[in-house]
Amino acid sequence: MRSAVEMSHLFLREALHPQAICVDATLGHGKDAQFFLEQGCRQVIAFEIQEDVLTDTVQRIADPRLEAYCQGHETMDAILSQKADAMIFNFGYCPQVESCVQTSWPTSLEAVQKGLQLLRKKGRMALVFYPHEQGQIEAERIEAFLRTLDPHDYWVIAFHPLNQSTSPYLVGVEKRKETS
Ligand SMILES: C[S@@+](CC[C@H](N)C(=O)[O-])C[C@H]1O[C@@H](n2cnc3c(N)ncnc32)[C@H](O)[C@@H]1O
Numbered sequence: 001m002r003s004a005v006e007m008s009h010l011f012l013r014e015a016l017h018p019q020a021i022c023v024d025a026t027l028g029h030g031k032d033a034q035f036f037l038e039q040g041c042r043q044v045i046a047f048e049i050q051e052d053v054l055t056d057t058v059q060r061i062a063d064p065r066l067e068a069y070c071q072g073h074e075t076m077d078a079i080l081s082q083k084a085d086a087m088i089f090n091f092g093y094c095p096q097v098e099s100c101v102q103t104s105w106p107t108s109l110e111a112v113q114k115g116l117q118l119l120r121k122k123g124r125m126a127l128v129f130y131p132h133e134q135g136q137i138e139a140e141r142i143e144a145f146l147r148t149l150d151p152h153d154y155w156v157i158a159f160h161p162l163n164q165s166t167s168p169y170l171v172g173v174e175k176r177k178e179t180s
């Protein structure tokens with residue numbers, strides 16, 4: 001069985017092409033950014049609030065197509081000058097990092113809302129949730145918002161195990177109509 005992260009990459013693959021603009025909203029160790037770069041895209045715009053984590057990842061990946069910002073993903077509307085083809089939010093905290101900095105629902109929700117506006121038609125957003133402790137509230141609040149989206153505008157799917165309530169899971173969104 002594939003993990004939620006692997007499923008998120010499968011989901012995003014269809015939105016990628018050599019000119020694609022991709023957003024990694026939570027850079028961390030860069031596995032998602034690396035996926036975009038390996039698949040072939042024009043640019044990956046990434047956000048990470050831990051400066052040391054960002055610096056390590058950018059130096060390790062060393063690809064000029066990766067443009068990383070040490071600021072919260074909720075500010076992405078100030079950075080993106082064009083619409084994105086693919087976007088990923090991998091919530092929670094970065095494993096193997098001593099600090100316990102993790103995403104928090106108010107800024108995550110704001111970023112998801114802005115991200116949807118910044119997606120192009122047929123663009124896809126993958127959200128990987130970790131529904132334990134703090135992550136559960138984050139998953140609930142963001143899911144509650146996604147349930148309100150007009151099905152004519154967005155197609156929203158969930159892929160999660162029915163018999164394990166705390167396992168990571170994927171929610172995928174595809175934009176069906178262009179928004180201004
Ligand atoms: C689960 S990790 C990301 C994993 C990463 N995508 C990878 O492939 O390794 C979540 C990351 O989000 C970062 N983060 C937390 N709040 C953030 C925010 N508001 N904006 C951007 N990044 C944030 C954390 O510092 C952490 O490194």
